[in-house]
Amino acid sequence: MNFIEQIIEEDIQNRKNDGRVQTRFPPEPNGYLHIGHAKSICLNFGVAQKYGGKTNLRFDDTNPVKEDTEYVDSIREDIKWLGFQWAAEYYASDYFDQLYLWAEQLIQDGLAYVDDQTQEEISKGRGVPTAPGTESPYRNRSVEENLDLFRRMKAGEFPDGSRVLRAKIDMASPNMHFRDPIMYRILHAEHHRTGNKWCIYPMYDFAHGQSDSIEGITHSICTLEFEVHRPLYDWFCEALHIHHPQQIEFARLNLNYTIMSKRKLLQLVKENYVRGWDDPRMPTICGLRRRGYTPAAIRNFAETVGVAKRDNIIDVSLLEFCAREDLNKTAIRTMAVLDPVKLIIDNYPEDQVEMMDAVNNPEDESAGTRKIPFAKELWIERADFRENADKKFYRLSIDREVRLKYAYIIKCTHIVKDENGEITEIHCTYDPLTKSGMPDSNRKVKATIHWVPVKHSKAAEVRLFDRLFSVPDPDNCEEGQTFLDNLNPNSLEIKQAWVEEGLTYEKASTIKHFQFERIGYFYCDPDSSEEKLVFNKTVSLKQ
């Protein structure tokens, strides 16, 4: 049980909010969701589920110049894909009328004023954390004048930036957010939902808590950087005499070898360092989806990393573990050769083709079996043969035996090289009595390798991904450099592979997740077609 659940359980016990639990996930629709958001989604929906409450999806759309419906759609899709359903879908912009009324109320109560200072003057007047600020010369206007000015701001009489509405709190507060925070700014911009109805827009601090309040949120869970905003959150709820949700902060997720900043992720997309928001190397939810991560794997990851208040950097190996753990149980096995070299069985009949029995998933008997063709000439992995093999290497070498999975035990006799010294053919003999299922096949051999028949396999494109950045903390760079200098130049490698001929487009695109035996987990990319199969490596098997 994490500290947030502890707080909630205490609140339930004390009958706070009549024992009700309600949370919300409040993204700003200005970017795609990433694995860090997934943690927050799992937390917010998770605790509500656990305590019989509900969770709203609320788009925090108070800044029309940054927000867009494209992002709204992707956010909805990603949350659903993760396996969560919100009780209601709201927008902070739904509350603009109410927020406006509340602003007038605070003016009436002498708790807000219109400031005519320039942005620079306001910034200067705020002072610095170590020294108090100074009060605005407009701070003590009459209620009537403030009301008149604020209404004219709303009516569009003033240009952008000419005036703001500020809460009258304390210019000497050690908390910078208490030094008369801005509640409303003038922005003659079209909003993705309210169009041109408004030319003044509320700031986060004057919108978020009130939105929570209107919806009856009981526990408003957010990340640590909002901790210093909490006194303000509380102040507005008190000043307005409205339902007062409890803001609770937790440490956001950080993953090594990647970045989580929306701004930087956007830059990677805009400047074509990746192929889009859903590039499988991106830590976005759509990127992970295209990479082949499953919702269950991500949910389990979110559960495993835990929830606390200290800064953390999670090792990507944990994410990878979660993917393997889920995929191992569910992924259909198939054989694919990514780096082929020809294996010729000299004593195997020239045109013979035998159908062998193969298991679809050793972890799940209900996945059944399939027949695969076997023939004299096969593709095997180049790495499964080594000319100078030491004791630690127990696959194929001259005079050594291995088992061809689901087929025969073979012994390498000799190899053929081209003029560059590169191996072009590996020759071997097979023992007909060692066919899988026969008594002699139980003979101990050190290794079993996968294969695909040269004449009975099909080509496929395989995309191998490495970490997007070559250092654990990409933001930590030397002077004069940026996170872009830490990009891994080899994060994408495209291979032409041979896969089982039975792996049709139909099969690949419906089953989607596969384990290429002895290699890793692969996902059928949406770029696939009847003509060409494309697979993304989700994660390799543990080495």
Next chain:
RNA sequence: UGAGCUAUGGUGUAAUGGUAGCACUACAGAUUUUGGUUCUGCCUGUGUAGGUUCGAGUCCUGCUAGCUCAACCA
């Protein structure tokens, strides 16, 4: 240098004054027609100095380190 927050193995996270546990990682072994899976074993930890207490990771004080805050962003 003002305010707030945080310090537990390599990485995360528990222990709510009473045996420092779990997961990942690393390593070792067993099993295995995937060098996968499964199983077993194993290494490494309470930032620091005091104090309270029969007993402190936990409470108190000082120190140190890290993070956050000075957008008309969220």
